[in-house]
Amino acid sequence: MPDTAAAPDGEGVFLVTNSRSGQAVVRADPLPRVRERLARATVHELGEDESLDDAVTAAMAAEHPPRVLGVLGGDGSVSRLAHLARRHDVPLLVIPGGTFNHFARAAGLDDPDAALDAFASGQLRDVAVAEVTVDDGEPITVLNAVSLGAYPQFLAERERRGALGKWLGGVVAIQRELRGARPIRIRVGDRRARIWSVFVSVGRNDPDRHAMMQRSGLNDAVLDVRVHHARGTRVRAMASLAFGRRTIAVLRALRLMPRSSDLERFVEQTWEVRVQPDDAPPVYVHDGELEEADPAGFTLRVRAIPAALRVYAP
Template sequence: MAAARDRPLSRPVTSRLPLWLERLDRTADRGLLWAVVAGGLVASGRGPRRRAGVRGVMAAAATSGIAHGLAKPLLPRARPWGRRFPSAHAASSSAFVLAAAMESPVLGAALVPVAVGVSAARISLGERTVEDVLAGALLGAGVAALTRRWWPVVRHAPARARPAGDAPPLADGSGLVIVANSSAGTPGALETLGQIVAPVLGADEPEEDAPPAPPSAIHEVLPRAQVIVPEAGVDFVEEVEAALDRPAPDGIAPRAVGVAGGDGSVAALAGLAQRRRVPLVVLPEGTLNHFARDVGIDDTPSALAAARDGEAVLVDVGVVDMASTENGVDRTVAFVNTASLGGYPDMVRLREQWEDRWGKWPSAAFALVRVLAEASPLVVELDGRRHTIWLLFVGNGGYEPRGMAPLFRPRLDARVLDVRYLRADVPFSRTRFVLSVLGGTLSRSRVYTAMSRTRLSVRVVGPAVGLATDGEVQPDADRFTFRIAPGAIPVYRPPEV
C-alpha cells in the first residue's frame, strides 16, 4: 500500500503517444534499456560500436550509482509522492549516449532521440519536472566526461610519418619478393591468406575440362611478384634474403620485400628491410595487425595498390641486442611495435584474449591487475642503475597516453624509445598503482615511471628471462640493449591516409 501511495495520480492513458512513453519508461527502469543496447553493440563485433557499448554501459552504471547513492540523499526534493531530485533515468540516459558518442559520434547521434524519449516520459507521466530531468542530464554528462580520465578515447586514425620519396613504384611487381607466413594467424586469417596466394601453394592439379584457376590476389595487382611460401619450421627471413641475393626469374634484380602475416612476421621482415635498405610491403593477414593499422593499411588490396603506385612513408624500426653467456644467446631482434620484460608479455596475451569482447582499454586494465597479482619482482639495472620492477615496456616511438597504458602512437618516425616501468620497491606498489589508474593520477604516481630514450641498456640481476617482441617470445637472456635502427625504412601505404 505504501508503494501505491508513492505513485503519482496520473491521468488514464488514452492515446498512443503516452502508452509508448510509459513502455519506454518501464524499459529504462534500472538501466535495463541501456544494458540491452550495450549488449547488442558489444555482440556486433570489433570496432567503435563495441567500444561505444562498453564505455556507455560503464558510464550509465556509474551514473546510476551516484544518482541513487549520493545525489538523491544529498539533494532531496520533497514531493507529494516522496520522489527525490535529480532524475536517475535522465542521468543514466545522458551518460550512456554521451559516452557512446565519444567512441562513435554517428551512433551517439542515433541514440539521442531515445534518451530524449526517456526523459520526456518522466515528465509526461508526472514522475519528474523539467528541472529534475535537466539536473539528471547534467549529472550523466559529467560522469561521461570523467570516463576519459581513466579510460582515454583512443585515436583510431593512422599515425603520421614523412613521405618516402625514394620508394620505387613496383608497377607489375617486378623485383618484389613477398613471403606468405602460413604459420601465423587465426583460421579466418589463414583462409584469407590461402586465397591470396592460392595458386602459389600448389593446389591439386585441375581436371582437363576445368577452367584455369584465377590468379592470387597478389598476382592480380602485381602479376610478376615473386611469392615465397615457406614450409613449417623454415626460417622465412633466410629464404627472403637468399631471394634478394639472386636474380628473380624474370631477370629483374630484387628491389623490395613484402610479408603477408601478423606483427611478428612483419617485424622479422622489417629488420631485413632495414639491413638491406629496401622498402617493405605489409599485407595484414595475421592474427593481430597492430602495425598495419598504425601505418594505415586496412586490407591487402590497398597495400598492393600502394606498392604498385610507389606510395610510401618512412617508418622507424626498433632493435634489441640480446646476450647471455649462460644460455649462449647472442642475437639482434627487430621490433616494429613494442618489446617488454617481466609481466608485460602475460598482460598483453590476456588483453588480446579479452579485447574483442570488452574493448582494448578495459581489457588491458583487467589483465594488468591479474598479472600484477601473480607476478614476481624483477631486479634489473637500467643504464647502470639498479631497480626492482614488476614489468618493463619499451615502445618503438612515443606512445600515448603518457599517464596510462600505451594505446597508440602519434608518429611512426619519432626516432625515440618509449620506456615505461612499474616499480616494485615502493610499499604497496601494486595497490597504489591500481588506485592511481582508477583515479587517473598515474602520471604523478611514485610507482610509475615513463621516459623517452634513444638507447636503453638493461641487465637482469639473476636468472635470464624471456623477452617479448611484437607478440613473439625470444630466448631467455640477461643483457639487452634497445635502440632505434639507423635509417627509417619506406613502408608502402595508400596515399589518402
C-alpha cells in the first residue's frame, strides 16, 4: 500500500548503519549508493560504544523526529530496529548489509536497490512478528526465529573463539560441539523431555527442515515449533542445524539427518517452555543474537502478533 511517511529523497528518514554487523554478502559497500538515493536522509554511523537504542532515542527526542527508521546491517540490527520502530509507531526501512540477511530475503529485499526501490515507491507491507519473554524480562521483538539447545551452544562456542573470525571460528565450534554438545531438559505443560534443540519460527515454515533461521512469509501470525528429541547422536544433533537446501540434501543422502521419529512439530499462537537447570549452558538465540539466562533454570514464552510492524518491501 502506498505511503507518504517520508519523501522519496529520504527526507524524514533516520537510517542507522552498523559496521559491527557480519560481512555483507554484497558486491560492494552499499553505503555510497544509499547516500546517493536518500540524499536528504539522516545517516547515522553507530559509534564503537553506542547502542542502537541510544541512537534512536536521541533521534526521536529531537525537535523534528524522524517519520521512518531505517537500518543498514545484519539480522540482529534489523531485529532491534524493528523493535524500536514498533515502540515509536513508525515504518521500518531495511537495507540488507549483514552476512545472511534472513529477514530481508524473506521480505523480497535481496539487495540494497530492491529496498530503496520499495521505499521510493512507498510500498509498505504489514508484517507479523513474535515476542519472546524470558522470566519477568521485557518482551523482545523477533522477526525470524527463536532457538534453544544445540544452536545457541554452537554460537556460544564460536563467540569464545572470536579471534579466529566468524567462519574459521564456526568450523572449530562445529568440531568442538561434535564432541561436547549437550542435550537440555525442558518442560512444556505437563510434559518433560530431553532434547537436542528447539526452533520456533515466525509463521509456518518449510516442513523439510528443522533449523529455521529464515521465515517463509510476512503475514502468517503463528509460531511453527520444531523439537528435536535427544534420542540420536551428536552428529545428528549438529546435522539438524543445517539450513541450506543443498547441505540438507547431502546430509540426508548420507543418512546423517535426524530420524523423523525424533522430531516433533507444533503450530501455535503462543508457546511456553521451562528450561530445567542442567550442565548445558543456559543460553538461547533470537534472530541470531545469543543471550544468557539464569543457570538455575528459566521460562521462555513466545507469542505471535499479527500486523505488528510496517516494512518497505515489494
